[in-house]
Amino acid sequence: MIETIEIEVTAVAVTGAEPPAAEPPTATRAEVALGLSHFKEANERVRAALARADEVAVTDAHAQRYLGCALPAGKRLAIGGTPGNDLGCYLDGGAIEVFGDGQDQVGNTMNAGSITIHGRCGDAAGYALRGGTILVRDECGWRAGIHMKEYERKRPALVIGGDAGAFLGEYMAGGVIVLGGEPGPYVGSGMHGGVIYLRRPLAADAVTSGLVQAPATEEDVPGLAELIGAYNEAFAGEGPPLPAPDGGWWCLRPASARPYGSLYAH
Amino acid sequence: MAARHIPREGETRIPSGCAIAGIMDRSGARHDGTDILKSIALMHDRSNGLGGGFAAYGIYPDYADLYAFHIMYESREARAATEAYLEHYYLCEKQERVPTEDHPAIKNPPDIWRYFMAPHPMRLAASGLDEAEYTMRHVFHINGAVDGAFVASSGKNMGVFKGVGYPEDIGEFYRIADYDAWAWTAHGRFPTNTPGWWGGAHPFTLLNWSIVHNGEISSYDANRRYVEQFGYDCELQTDTEVITYLFDLLARRHGLSQEMAAHIMAAPSWRAIDAMAPENAAFETALRTVYASALVNGPFSIILGSEEGLLALNDRLKLRALMAAEKGPVVYLASEQAAIQVVCPDAENVRSIEGGVPFVVQLDAVARRKQEEAAENRAVRDWPLEHEVGVQPRRRREA
Numbered sequence: 001m002i003e004t005i006e007i008e009v010t011a012v013a014v015t016g017a018e019p020p021a022a023e024p025p026t027a028t029r030a031e032v033a034l035g036l037s038h039f040k041e042a043n044e045r046v047r048a049a050l051a052r053a054d055e056v057a058v059t060d061a062h063a064q065r066y067l068g069c070a071l072p073a074g075k076r077l078a079i080g081g082t083p084g085n086d087l088g089c090y091l092d093g094g095a096i097e098v099f100g101d102g103q104d105q106v107g108n109t110m111n112a113g114s115i116t117i118h119g120r121c122g123d124a125a126g127y128a129l130r131g132g133t134i135l136v137r138d139e140c141g142w143r144a145g146i147h148m149k150e151y152e153r154k155r156p157a158l159v160i161g162g163d164a165g166a167f168l169g170e171y172m173a174g175g176v177i178v179l180g181g182e183p184g185p186y187v188g189s190g191m192h193g194g195v196i197y198l199r200r201p202l203a204a205d206a207v208t209s210g211l212v213q214a215p216a217t218e219e220d221v222p223g224l225a226e227l228i229g230a231y232n233e234a235f236a237g238e239g240p241p242l243p244a245p246d247g248g249w250w251c252l253r254p255a256s257a258r259p260y261g262s263l264y265a266h
Numbered sequence: 267m268a269a270r271h272i273p274r275e276g277e278t279r280i281p282s283g284c285a286i287a288g289i290m291d292r293s294g295a296r297h298d299g300t301d302i303l304k305s306i307a308l309m310h311d312r313s314n315g316l317g318g319g320f321a322a323y324g325i326y327p328d329y330a331d332l333y334a335f336h337i338m339y340e341s342r343e344a345r346a347a348t349e350a351y352l353e354h355y356y357l358c359e360k361q362e363r364v365p366t367e368d369h370p371a372i373k374n375p376p377d378i379w380r381y382f383m384a385p386h387p388m389r390l391a392a393s394g395l396d397e398a399e400y401t402m403r404h405v406f407h408i409n410g411a412v413d414g415a416f417v418a419s420s421g422k423n424m425g426v427f428k429g430v431g432y433p434e435d436i437g438e439f440y441r442i443a444d445y446d447a448w449a450w451t452a453h454g455r456f457p458t459n460t461p462g463w464w465g466g467a468h469p470f471t472l473l474n475w476s477i478v479h480n481g482e483i484s485s486y487d488a489n490r491r492y493v494e495q496f497g498y499d500c501e502l503q504t505d506t507e508v509i510t511y512l513f514d515l516l517a518r519r520h521g522l523s524q525e526m527a528a529h530i531m532a533a534p535s536w537r538a539i540d541a542m543a544p545e546n547a548a549f550e551t552a553l554r555t556v557y558a559s560a561l562v563n564g565p566f567s568i569i570l571g572s573e574e575g576l577l578a579l580n581d582r583l584k585l586r587a588l589m590a591a592e593k594g595p596v597v598y599l600a601s602e603q604a605a606i607q608v609v610c611p612d613a614e615n616v617r618s619i620e621g622g623v624p625f626v627v628q629l630d631a632v633a634r635r636k637q638e639e640a641a642e643n644r645a646v647r648d649w650p651l652e653h654e655v656g657v658q659p660r661r662r663r664e665a
Contacts, residue, residue, distance in 0.1 A: 036608070039311065063308055063604030082604040101616065103602055104587050122603065122618065123587050141618050142584045166584065166621065205541065 150174025285309035299442030317455025317467035319428025321476035322447035344414030421474035481566030492559035528624035584621030
């Protein structure tokens with residue numbers, strides 16, 4: 001068992017009475033080394049550090065699940081090592097950056113905020129994503145963006161720089177997926193909302209029935225530009241940047257809002 | 267020792283995940299069990315303490331030509347009956363208790379023995395079977411007819427160490443760090459439908475085959491009815507055992523490559539076949555038609571161990587995660603990427619195993635030999651003594 005250490009880099013300097021609640025907490029940094037600790041203990045220690053500091057560096061992560069669960073706005077986790085499944089689940093406005101690879105279900109049911117992964121990630125990234133942005137520098141596993149959804153101004157985005165496994169955007173109900181590499185088979189299977197942007201068009205027989213493939217138009221450019229810009233900024237100097245939004249992107253959208261409306265009807 | 271009642275598969279239903287891992291040195295160099303223990307221990311929370319186990323290849327070089335039986339006994343009578351039976355059909359070179367260490371977390375272990383044996387030459391000849399088939403039948407006899415005895419493994423120069431507990435505790439109980447193997451697989455169990463018992467822990471084995479499995483086989487009954495026609499008795503009522511028997515049937519008896527056997531179990535969908543070039547479509551259609559009942563459905567990821575090496579397979583829809591990486595001649599497999607990195611932080615080529623695509627890791631020596639072989643199978647008529655010809659009627663259940 002690796003000895004776990006906890007160092008507070010900058011101590012919170014609070015003198016006299018507690019500051020009024022409206023005042024933003026003093027910006028501090030803390031560091032938590034996880035080693036082989038159990039996820040329950042690991043999360044308790046990360047949460048305790050987050051209570052004292054806005055920015056927590058987690059080092060030496062080894063598959064501890066649920067790191068950054070429901071992290072609120074204004075808080076930031078920087079993670080070294082390999083965080084476990086359900087990284088940033090229910091994320092609620094906080095920012096998570098992983099210097100390494102993610103495992104399965106990154107950003108499960110995330111509500112707001114951002115997850116940036118300087119590496120690859122496993123299956124079902126952005127599972128039931130309902131807000132915020134996930135940026136993955138390299139490839140991702142199967143079923144990225146499964147069950148993504150949107151509501152009014154809450155429009156989640158998932159940007160993957162590399163290739164994606166099969167069933168990208170399965171059952172997608174809303175939001176935006178941007179894929180820099182090649183998708184696997186069954187893209188957008190069961191998709192009935194949102195949009196998937198691709199670098200190259202799919203072969204006609206690879207387009208799932210009920211979806212329409214078309215070149216990205218001028219209307220797509222502003223939204224796409226924002227996400228491509230975010231990706232290129234996050235991973236500047238780490239690999240090839242994504243090409244400009246007007247550089248021949250394609251999009252996949254459902255042909256109608258309720259393509260399966262008659263599936264179970266008489 | 268009085269006979270104890272230990273709950274069997276099927277008596278209770280417990281709703282559930284699992285963890286699997288494998289480490290193999292393609293050069294054939296042997297490594298102790300420290301790394302596999304560390305790898306599976308990292309995935310502790312994927313198991314619930316109701317089963318853990320390890321398969322190790324190359325651990326008995328001094329007895330490499332003999333069948334190494336690991337047998338668990340729940341009573342003295344079971345051991346007496348089994349040993350009397352084995353004495354009749356085998357010549358035993360050596361028998362001993364498998365060394366174990368008292369472990370606070372391992373409760374009520376059975377009495378575990380190992381035997382290094384060769385088939386009795388006269389009885390083998392009289393049986394008209396080859397030695398693998400002969401051995402398989404005696405394994406099934408012991409498992410089915412001797413109450414309280416269970417063969418944990420029956421291969422050559424390999425062995426399985428399994429039981430009820432978390433895998434890291436089971437590994438310490440069996441002192442697996444004391445064994446050197448060129449391939450290790452491990453399993454942490456989270457039983458889905460059945461209680462944990464020592465025989466029901468993974469790996470499931472027959473001859474040199476071992477399977478560790480994460481998932482659930484929804485085609486279990488169809489597969490079971492199929493293999494039972496060929497003499498494979500599914501006594502353990504656990505879906506995983508049927509995969510072991512399918513590999514034995516397709517690869518050992520039918521002479522298909524392990525990769526082809528895996529392809530049959532995770533065959534392409536009819537829709538994918540329709541999109542293929544006509545000759546490929548015809549081939550795939552023939553495979554799916556002949557081996558319709560060998561199609562394995564449901565969410566699964568498995569690692570198969572054999573004398574050739576390891577083979578990893580995910581179900582076609584990839585409803586389970588399995589990662590691979592390598593470093594020099596060593597290949598790592600695990601349900602979670604961190605379980606590889608914890609033993610090899612600078613592992614290269616980290617990637618996931620795709621759905622329905624067999625991932626084959628062969629010993630270098632095996633790969634070289636295969637390269638020199640003709641692409642076609644040898645006809646059965648050319649190797650009658652190595653192979654049981656024809657389909658035998660299901661043998662009568664004795665006692």
